[in-house]
Amino acid sequence: MKPSRFQYHRATDVPHALALLREHAGDTKILAGGQSLVPAMNFRLARPGVLIDINAIEGLAGVTGSSAAGLTIGALTRHAAFHTPVEPGPVGALLARVVTNIAHYPIRQRGTFGGSLSHADPASEWCLTAMTLDAVMVICGPSGERRVPAPAFFRGTFTTAIGEEDLLRAIEIPPYPGDWRGGFYEFSRRKGDFALAMALAFLRLEDGRIAEARLGLGSVSDRPIRLTAGEAMLCGRAPDAALFREVAADAQGRIEPSGDIHASSEYRRDLVGTVIERALARACGLPDHAGEAVR
Structure with missing residues (x-):
């Protein structure tokens, strides 16, 4: 398919882009990379009357x-x-x-x-x-x-x-000094597909224990989730597989994952445990049983 008719404007700077947005308010889309917008327009899932290209604006990249x-x-x-x-x-x-x-x-x-x-x-x-x-x-x-x-x-x-x-x-x-370390794991049916569940762990270790923790979960709800209860469970404890299983189980009991044509709510709940455990293991440099090398 092809997109419906639209006007195209190439903004030269931020004030120009804002002026165009104000002039055409309610009927515009910003064109940056276009990797999500253009396919949606081709299928006519998105039908903006005006497209504002911001790629010529200096200072927006880097x-x-x-x-x-x-x-x-x-x-x-x-x-x-x-x-x-x-x-x-x-x-x-x-x-x-x-x-x-x-x-x-x-x-x-x-x-x-x-x-x-x-x-x-x-x-x-x-x-x-x-x-x-x-x-x-x-x-x-x-x-x-x-x-x-x-x-x-x-x-x-x-x-x-x-x-x-x-x-x-x-x-x-915000600032994260050099003693922080991160781990990420997502599960998708094929490499490059949308994730069915994913977790990100960012930890600061001190004297062999987790001093601070950031733990998030994605692709199981309508927006990313910060697992503050899991973060509290991690702090002050030595990282090991048993702790990671405990944190994962707690998260599984607290969330209500969404279900769709790609995965049921129950299936995503099982995946939540896996992605959390593996993200935490990778953050700590421990084996994650995913068949991939951990730094």
Whole structure:
């Protein structure tokens, strides 16, 4: 199929993009990588009257800062930028692990970090990453710039705090010093398919025990989930398989996974235990029984 008729505008800077959004409010879509939008338009699941291309706007792409000082990711930064660590600290290493799970190599060449967050697919690896790492989204709008924490940013399936006249400019990840370490695991039917369940663990170890923990779950609800109860269970304890099973079982008892044509709620609940245990094992460098090498 082909998309329905639309106007095309190429924004030259952020004020120009905001002016176009204001002029055509309610009938626009932002074109960044287009890896989700264009297929939806071709199937006429999305029918914007106006398409605003932001690829010519300087300053929307790139990564600055560090794990220790905090990282700022431009919304137009391509997935492929994370194939190698964007900085030498634990956040850079984690992002490099996560990105290889996103779709396929050609898609990662065009798709963008900010586009993924704006699309807010429940199966998005970057949405889970933003929620788990306490990311803050920097949004430009008619009243200026505002910063929205991840829990307030994600409002449901394909729904965020970005308004009709707003533009996501950047994503800020808070400081995580060098003693943090991350693990990620997702289950999909085939490499590159949407995940049926995934977990991200980010831990700080001190004297052989977990001093701080961030634990998130994705692709089981209408938005990524932060497992704060599991984080509390991890803190102060030595990492081992028994602890990971305990945390996974607790999460299984607390959530009500969604069911769809890809997986039932019961099946996803079983997967939740697996992905949590394996993400935690990978964060701690322990065997995860997934048949893959753990760093």
